Amino acid sequence: MATRGPTTMDAGAVRRRNLSAVLELVHLRRGVTRADLTRALGLNRSTIGDLVAVLAEHGWVDERDDAPRAGVGRPSPRVVPRDARLVAAINPEVDVIDVALVSLGGAIVARRRVPLSETPTVAATVEISARTIAELAAEHPESTVVAAGVAVPGLVRTEDGLVRLAPRLGWREEPLAAPLAAALGIPVAAANDAHLGSRAEQSFGAGQGARTMLYLNGGPSGIGGGLVVDGQPMDGVAGYAGELGHASVDPNGPLCACGAVGCLEALVPRSALAAAVRLEHPDDDALESALLTAIVAEEAGGPVHEEVARQLRWLAIALRGAVNLLNPERVVLGGHLAALWRAADRDQRASLLGQALPVNAADATIEVAALGGQRLLIGAAELAWDGLLADPLSAGDATASTINPTRGS
Ligand SMILES: [Zn+2]
CATH class of the missing domain: 3.30.420.40 (ATPase, nucleotide binding domain)
Structure with a gap:
């Protein structure tokens, strides 16, 4: 079969790619001006105008003249998602x-x-x-x-x-x-x-704009993770990457549900945090609010402080490995790990990435997942x-x- 050289990508493929790029940007930014599209995609104004017209004709977007006026002249029309x-x-x-x-x-x-x-x-x-x-x-x-x-x-x-x-x-x-x-x-x-929590945070939440991100979520069934590398979700060859919940943090630790010992999720269970504040199966908001109340009410060294400190120590060990491996720009914590972060004092927060190589952690910030439930x-x-x-x-x-x-x- 005849093959095409790399320089003769057909016009249809180019158009498909450009339509996709415009729609992706409208999606991720929940609406964008034509001027922004021109700048972001490096295409000329008339090409952007044509692409937007095709997407509007196919029911994907609407154009509105409600953009704030910037400088002289008419404001650039805003291209917004349509709910068709x-x-x-x-x-x-x-x-x-x-x-x-x-x-x-x-x-x-x-x-x-x-x-x-x-x-x-x-x-x-x-x-x-x-x-x-x-x-x-x-x-x-x-x-x-x-x-x-x-x-x-x-x-x-x-x-x-x-x-x-x-x-x-x-x-x-x-x-x-x-x-x-x-x-x-x-x-x-x-x-x-x-x-998918990681993807949501990358698209619309605390991971927006991050090229390299580590997402860790603490739920009732354990700790799951997601990775973003070079701006793309990194799922592994078949979809199973990011299982940082089963990173070994204590070779002498308790048995984990996966069969190994000393996994992060066996040492940092949501249930222990809930038990410390005397709640059964709290949702994220209830757990966080009870934890913050208890931390303020309890004297330093009390059982809630102890449990928070204990879990943060194990989390720091897991993050040492992950941050050294990934050199991330952002670490996003969700579920009970977000509650743990909010309950941590300034020193504890600083220590969370403190065991990683300084150069690997230097550009990383820790954020709490923004999209909640x-x-x-x-x-x-x-x-x-x-x-x-x-x-x-x-x-x-x-x-x-x-x-x-x-x-x-
Ligand atoms: Zn495990």
Whole structure:
């Protein structure tokens, strides 16, 4: 077969790439002026004008003349996301299935948490998700749901959305994306929940603009992580990278659920922090607020201070390895690790990266995850948008009603 030289990339491919770049920027910045697009993408004004017109014609964006006037002349029109297309985001947990519709720009436009009386099977998850998405879609008849993403509390093969292991849900080697796509009639992708939390923070939260980022999330089932390298999520060859929860921090430590000893998540459990403030299964906000109250009320050296100090010491050891490996610009902490950071005093905060090589930690700042309880759903939506943003004209007609999921009901 004849091959093309690298210099003859066809005009269609160039146009596809440029449309994708414009739409990606409109998405990530939740609206941007034409002048900003021209500057950011290095394309001339008329090319930007053409690309925006094509995206508007295909129902992706609107143009508004509401940008503030900068200097003389007419203000540059603002290109904003249109809500004609939405994606569905799903996060199954032991006691709830959390479902949302998310617009371009990462805004949740509808959300429903479906409480469960027992841990869901994959079949139940598919059935409940499809029904709930259909209900939410029916409440938004002006929009079409075009794809879905699932944040799974476990290890997921991203290539085909096979759940290798989700210990808390009791799922092992279970196909998830395929049956859900069959029920919904739209493309579905699935990935690890911490990876998607990391993506959400990178796109719209505390990781915005960071080229190299380490994200660590502390949840009821342990500590998950996500990496961003050179501005891109780094998932590893099959989707399992970033498991810093199983970094060895104490060779003589307790047995971890993974079978090894002395893992970070075995030594820094959310449950111990909750027990110190006498709460059972608190959500992130309740845990953080109880912890901050207790730290102020309790004398130094009391049990809450001790537990916070103990967990921070182990976290610093894990961060030593990760920061030396990655040389990150930002470390983002979520869940109970964010609560731990907020409860730490100035010296403890300084010591968190204090064991890493000074040069490796020199440019790193520690931030608390900014998207709160929305981050997994927004991250799942990012996954769903991926294919569409890469090739905006591949999406069907935004006004077609046939791709609204109804078959699951
Ligand atoms: Zn482990």
